[in-house]
Amino acid sequence: MAAFRTAAAYSGSPFTVETTTPNLDQGGSPRPNRVRTGAIPDGSTSGKRGADYTWYDLSAFEGVPCYVAPDATPLAGCADSKFGFEPFNYGNSGRNILDGPGLFSIDVALAKNFGIREGHNLQFRVESFKVLNRTNFIITTPMTQFDSLTGGLLSQVGAVGRGGGPRIFQYAIKYCF
Numbered sequence: 001m002a003a004f005r006t007a008a009a010y011s012g013s014p015f016t017v018e019t020t021t022p023n024l025d026q027g028g029s030p031r032p033n034r035v036r037t038g039a040i041p042d043g044s045t046s047g048k049r050g051a052d053y054t055w056y057d058l059s060a061f062e063g064v065p066c067y068v069a070p071d072a073t074p075l076a077g078c079a080d081s082k083f084g085f086e087p088f089n090y091g092n093s094g095r096n097i098l099d100g101p102g103l104f105s106i107d108v109a110l111a112k113n114f115g116i117r118e119g120h121n122l123q124f125r126v127e128s129f130k131v132l133n134r135t136n137f138i139i140t141t142p143m144t145q146f147d148s149l150t151g152g153l154l155s156q157v158g159a160v161g162r163g164g165g166p167r168i169f170q171y172a173i174k175y176c177f
Contacts, residue, residue: 004109014096015141017056019063020148029064031091032146035083036060038098054152055142056098063147064091100141101154106131123174133167 017038022030038060065081066088085092109127116122143150 002111002113004111006107008103008105010103012100012102013141014099015144016095017061017093017098017146018144019061019091020145022064029089029091031093031095032061032063033081033083033085033091034060034093034097035062055101055154056146056152058146058151061093061146064089101136103136104132104134105129105136119177121176123172123176125172125174127170127172129168129170130165131167 017032017034018030019032036057036059038056040055040057062081062083062085064087065085081087107127107129108131109125111123111125114122114124142152142154145151
């Protein structure tokens, strides 16, 4: 009896958090201001991440404020900062500050050789790909606009291959002579 095992583990791709509608004419910036790290800690009660939960903390970011003259009506998308950030500045949120979902997959194979006669063997093999059946949100990063309706959500799971798709079993019999 022979057993084979392969495992693959990859960290997630980094991504940059952005705002949906930066008002560039009024001093807006496509990168928001970062108030906290933005990462949701693993193991916390609110640390659920996946298809129905945001991948990062949306409240950790604030759009860059733009200048509103006294006694003037602010333009659309123009608001004062709750955290005291000044208008006409670039957002302090850096490039590629958060990591997207990673990948973890294990493939297992068992094989048994039966000797029929000299020079003739029969091999029975069972293989399982993605034996843990873990959902891998690869291929995509979360929606990067923190202030949109879909901000922080994942839009698709990995396809078949490279850890994506469902768990697959295959059986084989091979006659060697």
